Amino acid sequence: xxxxxxxxxxxxxxxxxxxxxxxxxxxxxxxxxxxxxxxxxxxxxxxxxxxxxxxxxxxxxxxxxxxxxxxxxxxxxxxxxxxxxxxxxxxxxxxxxxxxxxxxxxxxxxxxxxxxxxxxxxxxxxxxxxxxxxxxxxxxxxxxxxxxxxxxxxxxxxxxxxxxxxxxxxxxxxxxxxxxxxxxxxxxxxxxxxxxxxxxxxxxxxxxxxxxxxxxxxxxxxxxxxxxxxxxxxxxxxxxxxxxxxxxxxxxxxxxxxxxxxxxxxxxxxxxxxxxxxxxxxxxxxxxxxxxxxxxxxxxxxxxxxxxxxxxxxxxxxxxxxxxxxxxxxxxxxxxxxxxxxxxxxxxxxxxxxxxxxxxxxxxxxxxxxxxxxxxxxxxxxxxxxxxxxxxxxxxxxxxxxxxxxxxxxxxxxxxxxxxxxxxxxxxxxxxxxxxxxxxxxxxxxxxxxxxxxxxxxxxxxxxxxxxxxxxxxxxxxxxxxxxxxxxxxxxxxxxxxxxxxxxxxxxxxxxxxxxxxxxxxxxxxxxxxxxxxxxxxxxxxxxxxxxxxxxxxxxxxxxxxxxxxxxxxxxxxxxxxxxxx
Numbered sequence: 001x002x003x004x005x006x007x008x009x010x011x012x013x014x015x016x017x018x019x020x021x022x023x024x025x026x027x028x029x030x031x032x033x034x035x036x037x038x039x040x041x042x043x044x045x046x047x048x049x050x051x052x053x054x055x056x057x058x059x060x061x062x063x064x065x066x067x068x069x070x071x072x073x074x075x076x077x078x079x080x081x082x083x084x085x086x087x088x089x090x091x092x093x094x095x096x097x098x099x100x101x102x103x104x105x106x107x108x109x110x111x112x113x114x115x116x117x118x119x120x121x122x123x124x125x126x127x128x129x130x131x132x133x134x135x136x137x138x139x140x141x142x143x144x145x146x147x148x149x150x151x152x153x154x155x156x157x158x159x160x161x162x163x164x165x166x167x168x169x170x171x172x173x174x175x176x177x178x179x180x181x182x183x184x185x186x187x188x189x190x191x192x193x194x195x196x197x198x199x200x201x202x203x204x205x206x207x208x209x210x211x212x213x214x215x216x217x218x219x220x221x222x223x224x225x226x227x228x229x230x231x232x233x234x235x236x237x238x239x240x241x242x243x244x245x246x247x248x249x250x251x252x253x254x255x256x257x258x259x260x261x262x263x264x265x266x267x268x269x270x271x272x273x274x275x276x277x278x279x280x281x282x283x284x285x286x287x288x289x290x291x292x293x294x295x296x297x298x299x300x301x302x303x304x305x306x307x308x309x310x311x312x313x314x315x316x317x318x319x320x321x322x323x324x325x326x327x328x329x330x331x332x333x334x335x336x337x338x339x340x341x342x343x344x345x346x347x348x349x350x351x352x353x354x355x356x357x358x359x360x361x362x363x364x365x366x367x368x369x370x371x372x373x374x375x376x377x378x379x380x381x382x383x384x385x386x387x388x389x390x391x392x393x394x395x396x397x398x399x400x401x402x403x404x405x406x407x408x409x410x411x412x413x414x415x416x417x418x419x420x421x422x423x424x425x426x427x428x429x430x431x432x433x434x435x436x437x438x439x440x441x442x443x444x445x446x447x448x449x450x451x452x453x454x455x456x457x458x459x460x461x462x463x464x465x466x467x468x469x470x471x472x473x474x475x476x477x478x479x480x481x482x483x484x485x486x487x488x489x490x491x492x493x494x495x496x497x498x499x500x501x502x503x504x505x506x507x508x509x510x511x512x513x514x515x516x517x518x519x520x521x522x523x524x525x526x527x528x529x530x531x532x533x534x535x536x537x538x539x540x541x542x543x544x545x546x547x548x549x550x551x552x553x554x555x556x557x558x559x560x561x562x563x564x565x566x567x568x569x570x571x572x573x574x575x576x577x578x579x580x581x582x
Contacts (some may be wrong), residue, residue, distance in 0.1 A: 016230055017187075024241075026222060028167045028221065041109050058340055110151055115144065176198045176205075188212075271547055279532070279541055281295075281299075281533070282532060283303045289328065295538050301457070307323070342370060352534075385417065399436065435456055446495040507527070507531055513531055524549070
């Protein structure tokens with residue numbers, strides 16, 4: 001039950017999903033209930049019910065086509081492919097035939113047949129131990145609800161005139177796009193995971209969002225004033241005047257910072273006492289390169305090559321991969337382009353490589369999967385080595401857990417080099433090979449890892465997940481996921497120290513790299529490179545340019561003595577406020 005007529009301040013803690021701060025009146029959305037009583041029909045009504053189902057599929061497809069077009073204008077063609085996948089499900093004749101057959105064989109009305117057939121698709125996904133697969137079940141549920149709504153000729157409910165914060169139990173990708181056509185300030189969502197399509201879309205549209213709130217819909221009335229802090233993962237319902245003032249000042253400070261950030265795009269990412277920290281961009285799609293260059297990125301610190309596999313049922317061949325990597329290298333030359341080999345498995349489920357594991361997060365993923373599928377690995381290595389001809393490409397191995405895995409990968413790389421020499425193909429004979437440090441075993445063996453590789457890259461997302469035994473995509477425990485946990489911070493410090501003992505460059509490419517609350521802390525630890533989302537390049541550069549190494553090192557020494565993440569966050573927030581290093 002909602003708390004009626006309660007105007008006291010309520011603070012809800014969730015998971016920061018899309019950065020930014022927004023506040024305004026709430027609009028509470030509840031999942032539309034299209035369930036109805038299961039009905040059987042006389043044989044004479046079968047053709048009519050099949051026709052109703054066919055028309056509902058067609059209307060839903062038309063809806064999604066419009067949503068896809070809107071998404072293309074808002075976030076580009078790559079992001080809009082989410083809806084292409086949903087449209088393909090609707091166009092699959094197998095599904096439509098199954099619905100028609102269910103109507104005929106079971107004498108069901110169209111609604112019951114649609115519900116039955118979608119349940120067959122959703123149920124195994126919801127039962128999966130893989131959180132990514134469970135999130136995909138939500139996509140099917142959204143399709144089911146849309147088809148049922150069209151069967152019942154109900155209209156969608158996404159029209160409002162004033163700027164509003166959307167509070168909802170859940171949010172589908174289509175909801176996110178349709179709502180964004182209105183004046184949406186932010187999203188506060190009870191469910192969801194960090195890899196859900198709706199969250200990815202919110203980030204792409206720069207709409208602040210907090211997920212995993214669990215009780216927001218129950219304690220918020222439409223019209224209530226609400227604050228969404230997408231940086232800290234906090235939602236405040238009915239804030240006091242003092243709280244409102246605090247957040248107004250914070251948002252104004254961010255606005256002023258954003259206005260002056262464009263002035264520093266061409267300036268170096270150096271501290272006030274001239275320590276240079278290389279600032280690079282993470283890359284999901286080729287179009288991000290232009291944004292990265294405009295923001296002054298000194299390279300691409302992470303190319304997520306698995307993004308090439310989305311929405312396709314096969315692996316790209318060597319030439320297709322070569323042309324893509326070559327284009328990246330040429331467009332960023334002379335800066336480094338760090339290409340991570342396919343990091344598939346666990347939460348990165350792709351159609352081109354279907355497999356089923358009881359515990360995917362601890363199963364075959366990343367390099368261990370590629371070592372067991374040499375044909376995929378060798379094809380990608382050939383393409384990368386050939387594209388590296390201009391000597392500005394580095395190769396990155398994900399999910400390394402032992403020294404032996406590095407040796408196995410290096411042996412295959414040497415074999416591929418030998419084959420390229422035999423084929424008289426030009427390639428970079430001295431391609432730098434780096435290792436991602438993402439699990440505690442790699443962190444504890446960091447000095448040995450550094451000795452066996454050309455650079456280290458810390459993936460703070462997985463390092464946090466595996467250190468704390470928290471699946472960050474699981475909405476039931478995502479609130480426990482804490483990148484500022486003292487154990488995680490001490491591991492990062494050990495990795496950097498170990499890398500420098502072997503004179504090896506150490507980078508951070510996880511979410512922490514783009515969090516300006518962590519910038520001075522990472523600088524004080526001695527990090528060499530930070531690779532961040534393109535939208536975070538200028539804020540992080542500003543934070544670097546606003547701190548001295550002596551200040552950063554003092555901060556780090558203090559933080560590393562703390563015992564709780566709450567103390568760490570409180571101290572960093574206080575320090576940032578005092579030093580204006582947002």
